[in-house]
């Protein structure tokens with residue numbers, strides 16, 4: 352497609368599927384050497400090489416795994432210019448159902464993971480004098496779906512981490528930003544949609560919650576990550592950028608007062 356990342360080495364955590372996969376593909380299209388780190392055996396794709404990028408085993412909850420992963424990337428590629436902290440899980444439980452183990456597991460993947468990855472990658476970026484870290488936060492760091500207390504707390508934490516890293520690592524030539532996806536069609540939230548028997552109805556109604564008239568695709572997120580990872584955004588750091596079709600910008604109204612607007616949106620979806 353292009354060469355906006357030519358000569359750069361990018362690491363994408365959780366890149367075996369969904370948003371991470373789209374990010375890995377998009378960065379590779381722009382000529383970055385891309386290394387995906389994901390749980391070994393997940394979908395059977397953590398292996399030597401998949402579709403133009405290398406896949407290595409990585410569990411972002413384990414410091415020892417992160418160190419081995421970073422060492423291996425450096426051995427093979429000699430540098431790391433871009434880190435995309437994408438790996439994430441969701442737990443859909445009320446505060447009463449949620450166990451301490453649930454809470455700790457989610458925090459270990461979604462919040463401690465980005466911290467630890469940065470801890471081991473930043474020295475390498477500091478050595479070369481430049482780097483771009485892009486975290487995947489969420490609109491649920493600003494607003495929240497029911498039964499997502501742990502997820503929302505972790506994502507708000509990722510947003511705070513972004514501010515801190517932008518300030519602390521800025522003098523080393525390292526930028527840090529976060530993309531906050533809205534509703535993106537992936538396995539992560541497909542089970543949510545499938546709780547209702549009429550999937551197409553749910554998708555239509557979800558689309559109507561977005562002023563742009565549709566839910567997002569992994570590629571929508573990948574394009575935003577590409578910009579933040581590239582030198583085109585060299586004066587942007589410490590930002591949380593929502594990529595959500597303006598869903599979080601619209602104040603909700605009682606359905607009866609929102610009919611005309613929704614009717615307009617439903618025509619968009621046709």
Ligand SMILES: NC(=O)c1ccc[n+]([C@@H]2O[C@H](COP(=O)([O-])OP(=O)(O)OC[C@H]3O[C@@H](n4cnc5c(N)ncnc54)[C@H](O)[C@@H]3O)[C@@H](O)[C@H]2O)c1
Pocket residue numbers: 364365366367368369370371388389390393409410411412437438439440460487488489490531532533534535536537538539540
């Ligand atoms: N899908 C959405 O609507 C949406 C919205 C907002 C934010 N997000 C965020 O986007 C990111 C990607 O989500 P997705 O929808 O593509 O999810 P997904 O479930 O489709 O993919 C997540 C990937 O992360 C990997 N992973 C999980 N635990 C890991 C670990 N310990 N170490 C390494 N890899 C691990 C999984 O194997 C998987 O490949 C997550 O951080 C998620 O919170 C998603």
